Amino acid sequence: MFTLVKVEGTLEELRALLIRSAEQATEEAKVIVKKAGKKAGKKAVAKIKRAPSAYNKYMKKELARLKKAHPRMTHQARFKKAAKSWKSSKKKGGKK
Numbered sequence: 001m002f003t004l005v006k007v008e009g010t011l012e013e014l015r016a017l018l019i020r021s022a023e024q025a026t027e028e029a030k031v032i033v034k035k036a037g038k039k040a041g042k043k044a045v046a047k048i049k050r051a052p053s054a055y056n057k058y059m060k061k062e063l064a065r066l067k068k069a070h071p072r073m074t075h076q077a078r079f080k081k082a083a084k085s086w087k088s089s090k091k092k093g094g095k096k
Contacts (some may be wrong), residue, residue: 058086 009017052060062082070078
């Protein structure tokens, strides 16, 4: 944020004032970046992705197949159909 101020003084004084402001802004920016880095580091350590389950893999393939076969069907309808086929395939004892 910048504020306009009428400044009186010699060129040397104005130059020194600008240099001090730039140094302060740089220090503030470093602090902000450091804080952001700490937050990002905590999230990265806390989140470890698990491998996709058999259900996840099946649904991904089945949804892609259904989308190609039925392009006008809504995602919700395709998802219900895929979930139903997963459930029936598990009852039969087979894995797809």
